[in-house]
Amino acid sequence: MSLTNAQKKQYRLIGHSLNPVVMIAGNGLTEAVLTEIDRALEDHELIKVRISITDRDVRSALITEISKVMKSETVQVIGKVALFYRAALEPNPKLSNLLR
Template identity: 80%
Template structure:
């Protein structure tokens, strides 16, 4: 499922005030990092992830790999921060960034 332009605009607007919940260091996408991003997506649906990799191409590949492995949509990338969306199976109104 691809996001429409209207949805992307709405999610970017919501994501503007969010802080990154996970930082991916130079080690890349380890199992523990992927698990933490997966948990955050299930809880919050819309999250920011910071990639502390200086090489632009390597950072872009990490963002794409994160999206593919976790089946999440890339809403936006600005510099070292990417905004991801994945609908939760059972959204929690107290945790979801979309329902608050």
């Protein structure tokens, strides 16, 4: 599931106005955090995640791991905020950030 450059550009425009729905602190990726990311991706399809870890390499590794575990695409990373996309199985027009 690879996004085209046009799709990434469109999703970045939509993601600009979004607020982070999940925040990861020093505990890293716990089961609860992964469950919340999965729920948010299923509901909203396009989400922002804030990773409040100062080490860039650890932050980059976490972003890669989230993409791999959640089977999502990393659309954009700016500082400590990453934008993820995963198509919902049954998109809800009231919740999806792409359909509103």
